[in-house]
Amino acid sequence: MKTYGHAPWVPEALEPVLDLAYNFWWNTDAQARRFFSRLAPGLWNEVNHNPILLLRSLTKDQKMALSVQKEICDELREIHDHMGQDLEEGGRFKLNPTVRGTSDLSIEQAPMVAYFSAEFGMHQSLPIYSGGLGILAGDHVRSASDLGLPFVGVGLLYRQGYFHQRFSLDNWQLEHFDEHGCHNLPIKQIEHDDGTPLKVTVRLPNREVKLRVWVAQVGRSSLLLLDSYLKENWHEDRNITSKLYDSDRDTRLRQEIVLGVGGVRALSALNIKPQRFHMNEGHSAFLVLERCASLMEEEGLSFPDAQERLRPSNVFTTHTPVSAGHEVFRRELMEPYFVPQLEKLQLSADEFFELGHRTGTEANGDFEMTSLAIRFSGSINGVSKLHGEVSRRQWNCMWPESSEENVPIGHVTNGIHTGVWVGPEMRRVFSHYLSPDWVSRIEDRDMWDKIDDVPADDLWEARRRQRVRLLDEVVRRAEQQLILRNVERNTLVGRITGLDSNALTIGFARRFATYKRATLLFRHIDRLKALLGNSERPVQIILAGKAHPADDGGKKLLQEVIEFTNDSDLFGRVVLLEDYDIGVARRLVQGCDVWLNTPRPPKEASGTSGMKVCPNGGLTLSTKDGWWVEGASPLNGWTIGEGWSERPEEEIDAEDAESLMSILENEIVPLFYDRDENGLPQNWIDRMRNSIKTVTPYFTTQRMVREYAEKYYR
Numbered sequence: 066m067k068t069y070g071h072a073p074w075v076p077e078a079l080e081p082v083l084d085l086a087y088n089f090w091w092n093t094d095a096q097a098r099r100f101f102s103r104l105a106p107g108l109w110n111e112v113n114h115n116p117i118l119l120l121r122s123l124t125k126d127q128k129m130a131l132s133v134q135k136e137i138c139d140e141l142r143e144i145h146d147h148m149g150q151d152l153e154e155g156g157r158f159k160l161n162p163t164v165r166g167t168s169d170l171s172i173e174q175a176p177m178v179a180y181f182s183a184e185f186g187m188h189q190s191l192p193i194y195s196g197g198l199g200i201l202a203g204d205h206v207r208s209a210s211d212l213g214l215p216f217v218g219v220g221l222l223y224r225q226g227y228f229h230q231r232f233s234l235d236n237w238q239l240e241h242f243d244e245h246g247c248h249n250l251p252i253k254q255i256e257h258d259d260g261t262p263l264k265v266t267v268r269l270p271n272r273e274v275k276l277r278v279w280v281a282q283v284g285r286s287s288l289l290l291l292d293s294y295l296k297e298n299w300h301e302d303r304n305i306t307s308k309l310y311d312s313d314r315d316t317r318l319r320q321e322i323v324l325g326v327g328g329v330r331a332l333s334a335l336n337i338k339p340q341r342f343h344m345n346e347g348h349s350a351f352l353v354l355e356r357c358a359s360l361m362e363e364e365g366l367s368f369p370d371a372q373e374r375l376r377p378s379n380v381f382t383t384h385t386p387v388s389a390g391h392e393v394f395r396r397e398l399m400e401p402y403f404v405p406q407l408e409k410l411q412l413s414a415d416e417f418f419e420l421g422h423r424t425g426t427e428a429n430g431d432f433e434m435t436s437l438a439i440r441f442s443g444s445i446n447g448v449s450k451l452h453g454e455v456s457r458r459q460w461n462c463m464w465p466e467s468s469e470e471n472v473p474i475g476h477v478t479n480g481i482h483t484g485v486w487v488g489p490e491m492r493r494v495f496s497h498y499l500s501p502d503w504v505s506r507i508e509d510r511d512m513w514d515k516i517d518d519v520p521a522d523d524l525w526e527a528r529r530r531q532r533v534r535l536l537d538e539v540v541r542r543a544e545q546q547l548i549l550r551n552v553e554r555n556t557l558v559g560r561i562t563g564l565d566s567n568a569l570t571i572g573f574a575r576r577f578a579t580y581k582r583a584t585l586l587f588r589h590i591d592r593l594k595a596l597l598g599n600s601e602r603p604v605q606i607i608l609a610g611k612a613h614p615a616d617d618g619g620k621k622l623l624q625e626v627i628e629f630t631n632d633s634d635l636f637g638r639v640v641l642l643e644d645y646d647i648g649v650a651r652r653l654v655q656g657c658d659v660w661l662n663t664p665r666p667p668k669e670a671s672g673t674s675g676m677k678v679c680p681n682g683g684l685t686l687s688t689k690d691g692w693w694v695e696g697a698s699p700l701n702g703w704t705i706g707e708g709w710s711e712r713p714e715e716e717i718d719a720e721d722a723e724s725l726m727s728i729l730e731n732e733i734v735p736l737f738y739d740r741d742e743n744g745l746p747q748n749w750i751d752r753m754r755n756s757i758k759t760v761t762p763y764f765t766t767q768r769m770v771r772e773y774a775e776k777y778y779r
């Protein structure tokens with residue numbers, strides 16, 4: 066079997082560009098990123114940094130003209146060689162021995178891992194993610210490749226992806242779905258030698274559904290994406306892989322059957338034999354049933370024996386304490402899909418539904434994916450130290466004999482793939498002053514200590530340039546967005562001319578889930594106005610985020626925020642960017658001076674956006690929740706409120722709003738504007754150094770994936 070894409074045509078001299086375009090490696094390499102952006106700068110933005118679409122959109126004449134430019138061809142060859150070396154170096158853990166300690170895991174012992182996730186956030190050109198869970202999965206795949214771990218991701222190819230965000234004239238979120246042609250995406254269809262697509266089959270009531278398999282290449286790792294959009298499928302089944310987190314329950318159930326069952330079948334059709342199956346959240350948990358049924362058939366085992374045999378090879382990561390994050394399906398909905406096939410599992414219907422029942426709670430006909438995953442997994446973890454604790458308490462019911470501390474749920478704190486999130490100016494500082502290969506030495510604390518030797522003006526200048534880059538992007542996007550909404554010219558001009566490239570810039574961008582409390586900042590509106598209205602110490606705030614289509618509470622918060630941005634006293638100083646995606650996120654985390662994070666503890670299992678800000682020289686202002694409980698020190702940011710408490714929400718919200726405002730007024734703004742004779746905020750810059758060197762070496766997916774490998778995969 067081979068993979069073949071209907072690749073865009075390019076002249077022979079440019080052919081190596083296809084290898085780059087079809088491997089997300091390009092996105093981790095600064096030179097490759099620059100190369101694409103320079104091929105056709107305006108077009109590059111228009112195609113939302115999608116290299117395949119770029120190559121399709123260039124005319125034949127334009128491509129011919131590029132192919133005769135020696136400089137371009139030389140640079141292309143250089144990048145292509147570099148990619149070749151980088152990918153070849155694999156086959157072992159590419160870790161710095163000085164930071165690895167005594168661990169002796171070698172690639173020969175490293176088992177093949179299949180990593181299942183409902184979303185993967187690789188890049189904005191492959192819109193099959195909605196938020197933090199997907200971004201984390203994307204960074205996990207990348208770091209697995211860097212580490213040379215045998216690794217395959219399994220997900221769904223959503224034809225319409227997640228929605229684009231627009232607003233009605235009364236500022237209510239509208240969801241707009243684009244159909245993207247798969248041949249414009251940086252993925253290839255897997256085909257048999259004769260050119261026919263590989264298909265796998267999943268049984269549904271009275272029919273079968275066929276799935277095509279696409280592959281996205283991420284460095285050395287592959288990401289398999291299942292696609293039900295085939296003519297031979299029932300019309301309603303073609304749409305299984307249409308929208309991410311479809312709100313129709315029946316469609317959602319079929320999505321999860323396709324992901325779990327179809328995913329296992331796709332691996333076996335490709336003769337890939339993973340030794341570990343990692344479920345990134347419960348959406349893929351049906352995979353355990355498929356594995357169980359196969360093992361029972363192959364080896365004639367009973368259900369309990371097969372379950373025991375498989376347990377050590379299933380790894381389950383839970384990602385949220387919020388109850389809506391733990392998917393349940395009604396028994397009536399599931400029956401037609403599962404009951405006719407129970408013979409394979411030798412289970413009665415009641416025994417089967419018991420697998421999705423949360424022990425110790427009333428049996429109310431809900432089948433819970435997390436409970437299913439827990440029952441079949443030998444390793445279970447939360448995604449920060451605090452979330453580990455919260456999860457042990459939350460799931461203690463599944464081990465009624467056990468005390469809370471002894472509940473077998475551990476934690477692996479999340480991270481980011483630092484290389485893809487750091488902006489060009491900070492990257493240059495690191496390469497110059499720390500090490501040219503700082504990305505692969507990311508965990509080396511001694512190297513990060515050298516940040517103290519970087520001259521203050523160099524650090525500050527890098528920070529300023531990244532802030533300018535962000536503001537340029539805000540202007541570019543604001544123009545497009547407001548034009549789309551028919552807002553008059555004056556509004557547009559007023560919105561963006563107030564932005565100041567030397568002003569303290571605060572960012573807040575995330576899903577508009579209510580527990581994240583996007584409007585906490587606006588609670589003391591008069592004090593906020595006083596703070597933002599001070600022309601000697603200007604402050605500006607940039608926000609972005611989507612609410613889940615079914616979450617009216619989140620949409621209400623968005624509406625309130627937009628109304629604040631239109632308030633005459635805040636106008637031009639508070640801007641909301643529409644259509645938050647990886648591209649917007651990258652600019653924001655690179656450009657902001659302060660990153661605001663206000664979840665109500667302990668609801669934020671980890672959060673990762675703040676981790677992206679720190680290596681870019683931004684500082685964190687956060688409640689004591691998720692990763693910040695481990696990341697905070699008095700010298701690297703600021704902590705709002707007292708953290709996890711059982712007191713009434715309203716009381717906590719009031720306290721946190723007060724704490725947030727007074728830190729801004731008394732600490733953050735004065736520190737930022739406390740300048741020496743050269744105009745440098747030396748004390749602020751010291752905090753930046755502390756934040757960079759304490760956060761960066763630990764909160765990285767390189768450490769995270771290594772920890773998974775050492776604790777759970779081996």
Ligand SMILES: *Cc1c(COP(=O)(O)O)cnc(C)c1O
Pocket residue numbers: 195196197198200574575576645646647650651671672673674675677
């Ligand atoms: C990093 C990231 C997130 C996660 O942000 P949190 O603050 O952890 O919720 C969500 N969406 C995008 C686009 C991101 O880049």
